[in-house]
Amino acid sequence: MEEMAFVKIRHLVTVAMLLSSTLMGCHFESRNPPSSKTLQVSMDEVSKQNSITQNATLMVGNTLKVQLGSNYTTPYRWTADMKIGDSSILKQESHVYVAPSTDALGAPGNEVWTFTALKSGTTTISTNYSSFVGKNTGPVCQYSAIVTVQ
Known part of the structure; x- marks a missing residue:
């Protein structure tokens, strides 16, 4: 018992x-659930501006997605590996092209980068939209983001 x-x-x-x-x-x-933040720039904005700067604030461990308009029916592309000011704060995990959801000829898609916030601090990320053919391959648009990780 x-x-x-x-x-x-x-x-x-x-x-x-x-x-x-x-x-x-x-x-x-x-x-403190993991979360994701997305910064977006449309193809219309890319074609009208030669410089675009955005800001983002994240917590350590969070994900940042940057989605920039891109038209793969032209010879223009964003630089695949974004320049990161301080790679101990932010790490690029991936870069992919997302095709447009329409079959319309010449429709733009998006290039999407994913980053992980590694530690507290502030850094910048940047990339250029330029032609991969011809002699004048200077950027038509420059993108940068100021990223603060808390």
Whole structure:
């Protein structure tokens, strides 16, 4: 009889520990959930401006997406590897071209970069939209963002 009481108590303690760790895990996760911020520039803005600067503030561990208009039916592209002022603060994870969602001839898509915030501080990221053919391959548009990680 005494052994059965001990087994019941041990079972209750185990259940209580599992519940408390589950509840605490939810509590801490909800305090600072990972999040993502997106900076966007349309193809219309890219074609009308020769310099674009944006600002973003993130928490350590968060993701920053930069989405810039781009038209792959022309010889113009954004530089795939963004220049990062301080790579100990921000890390480029990826760069992809996202085709337009229409079949319209000459429709622009987007180039999308993903970054991870590594530590607190402020840095800049930048890229150029320029032609990959011909002699004059200077940028038609320069993009930069000032990124603050807290």
